[in-house]
Amino acid sequence: MISIVIPTLNEVTNINATIQHTLSVADRPEALEIIVVDAGSMDGTLDQIKNRETKVYCKPEFAMRKYDSLNYGLNHSTGEIVMFLDADTLLPQNFDLAIYRELSNSKVVGGAFEFSFHKPDWKLSLLTIINRIRYRLDKAYYGDQAIFARKSTLLAIGGVPKQPLMEAAYLSKALRKRGRLSLINPGIITSPRRFDDLGFYKVAWFDTNMFIRFNLGLPVSRYADKYWSKNLNPK
Numbered sequence: 001m002i003s004i005v006i007p008t009l010n011e012v013t014n015i016n017a018t019i020q021h022t023l024s025v026a027d028r029p030e031a032l033e034i035i036v037v038d039a040g041s042m043d044g045t046l047d048q049i050k051n052r053e054t055k056v057y058c059k060p061e062f063a064m065r066k067y068d069s070l071n072y073g074l075n076h077s078t079g080e081i082v083m084f085l086d087a088d089t090l091l092p093q094n095f096d097l098a099i100y101r102e103l104s105n106s107k108v109v110g111g112a113f114e115f116s117f118h119k120p121d122w123k124l125s126l127l128t129i130i131n132r133i134r135y136r137l138d139k140a141y142y143g144d145q146a147i148f149a150r151k152s153t154l155l156a157i158g159g160v161p162k163q164p165l166m167e168a169a170y171l172s173k174a175l176r177k178r179g180r181l182s183l184i185n186p187g188i189i190t191s192p193r194r195f196d197d198l199g200f201y202k203v204a205w206f207d208t209n210m211f212i213r214f215n216l217g218l219p220v221s222r223y224a225d226k227y228w229s230k231n232l233n234p235k
Helices: 014-024 066-075 096-101 122-136 151-156 167-176 195-200 201-213 221-232
Strands: 002-008 032-038 055-057 081-084 108-113 147-152 180-184
Touching: 002 014, 014 032, 032 066, 055 151, 055 221, 066 081, 066 151, 066 167, 081 096, 081 151, 096 108, 108 151, 108 167, 122 167, 147 151, 167 180, 167 201, 195 201, 201 221
Parallel strands: 002 032, 002 081, 032 055, 108 180
Antiparallel strands: 081 147, 108 147
């Protein structure tokens, strides 16, 4: 079984579509466990969940601590494989078969999916190319690339690192110490809403600055309040 952990906070326009899409493109939807961990949505996010088999947990104390939501979902999962899926990200057809195929290699401990945007313009297309080069070199994946791993491996490394920013990159780094990470193509399609809401150049500069600091081994946590205040209240 694959347990899919979806952290949410005010995702009323996305959550049901993401869950329904995930079930529709799986080869074996009956072998999926979908877990939503909501960090205190005020927009009716949880009311939009139509799939009765989805496990829902409301944990408002996890606001601005995405790693807590991910670890809570991990600890309440029953699948031998766990995937972390953002609420605005759509998986490719037969994603579950692709995951099983990659993890059939004992040297592979986990992985992620190739990255692309919905309806990209030239700036987003250029950014996509740059990102694809970057994560092939440093193997530090984004949170919206649907990172997956064996549950046993995730528990062995202590779960998702308790980092308030770039938790996915730190998770990738921790997983690489245990074995190989795979990159699955065709990949996910994710929303460019951060760029739309906050401005392309501001977001691109912030993200570039964070990954430079990450790769230099410099702390990024001090930027977390700025990130979350803008992304939770983009207008």
